[in-house]
Amino acid sequence: MKDINQLIAGVERFQTKYFGEERSLFSQLSKSQQPRALVISCCDSRVDPAILTGADPGDLFIVRNVANLVPPYRNEAKAPGIRAALEFAVKSLQVEHIIVLGHSSCGGIQALMSDENITNKYYEFIGAWVSIAKRAREKVLRELPQALPAVQARACEQESILVSLENLLSFPWIQERVEQNTLMLHGWYFDIDTGELLAYSDKNRTFDPLVAESVTN
Numbered sequence: 001m002k003d004i005n006q007l008i009a010g011v012e013r014f015q016t017k018y019f020g021e022e023r024s025l026f027s028q029l030s031k032s033q034q035p036r037a038l039v040i041s042c043c044d045s046r047v048d049p050a051i052l053t054g055a056d057p058g059d060l061f062i063v064r065n066v067a068n069l070v071p072p073y074r075n076e077a078k079a080p081g082i083r084a085a086l087e088f089a090v091k092s093l094q095v096e097h098i099i100v101l102g103h104s105s106c107g108g109i110q111a112l113m114s115d116e117n118i119t120n121k122y123y124e125f126i127g128a129w130v131s132i133a134k135r136a137r138e139k140v141l142r143e144l145p146q147a148l149p150a151v152q153a154r155a156c157e158q159e160s161i162l163v164s165l166e167n168l169l170s171f172p173w174i175q176e177r178v179e180q181n182t183l184m185l186h187g188w189y190f191d192i193d194t195g196e197l198l199a200y201s202d203k204n205r206t207f208d209p210l211v212a213e214s215v216t217n
Contacts, residue, residue: 018057025057035061037097038089040082040164042068046192047103061089067108068101069132070164073171079129083171090174096183098168102161103190109157112137113149132167133160158207161187161200 018026038061039049049055049062063085070086071079089095111119112130119127136159140152147155165187169175177183187200189207198207 029058033058033061033093035059035089035093035095037061037099038063038086038093038095039099039101040065040068040070041101042066042103042106042108044103044106046105047101047190049099049101052101052190052197061085061093061095063089065129066126067106067112067130067133067160068103068164069108069130069160070100070167071132072167086168086171086174090171090177090183097186098174098183099186099188100161100164100168101188101190102157104154104157104192106153106157109133109153109160112160113140113153113156133163136160136163158189158198158200161189165200 035058037059040063041047041049043064043066049060053060063082065082070082073083086098089098108126108130111123111126112133116127133156136156139159140156144152144155165185168185169178174183174185178185187207188210189198189200190196191198194213196209196213197211199210200206201208
């Protein structure tokens with residue numbers, strides 16, 4: 001089990017760093033956490049918010065799910081887990097930023113863009129989950145009907161981020177804090193091919209470079 005041994009070795013390095021060399025950090029974190037940002041990201045193994053941002057333990061409150069989606073606010077709705085995480089982050093931790101972090105080559109969005117019958121044939125839960133962003137799919141197919149599938153998928157990956165941002169504002173206690181300017185919402189898109197990070201601009205209504213490609217490329 002070579003892979004498992006690599007994970008165990010990673011834990012050992014983690015212990016050496018944070019419970020040896022930098023013990024003071026976890027001495028503080030053992031008492032409380034005060035992350036300033038909530039990141040809603042995909043489960044994709046290639047996009048880790050902490051690694052991507054260089055965050056230390058305690059810096060980010062992270063919620064991960066397929067295709068980094070946020071369902072709309074409804075007390076009686078399914079998938080209460082993400083709503084509970086949002087509530088805790090906003091009401092108890094008083095985070096100042098919520099970042100919806102999408103990415104290229106997203107399998108969840110590919111499932112959304114594919115034929116529903118095919119998706120439902122192979123998966124029991126994914127189709128219903130990604131349908132949260134079905135209006136993103138509908139918009140892309142309406143505006144880019146002749147585009148290549150890869151172009152449509154990228155457009156849907158970005159449009160689904162906007163759907164999640166809109167759904168965040170359907171939570172009354174999130175909307176209230178946004179209106180009070182004590183909470184900011186961000187839509188980020190990470191390009192796995194280039195390493196570029198894009199951010200949605202309300203002014204331009206586009207995803208513009210936040211961090212460009214590495215100068216070493």
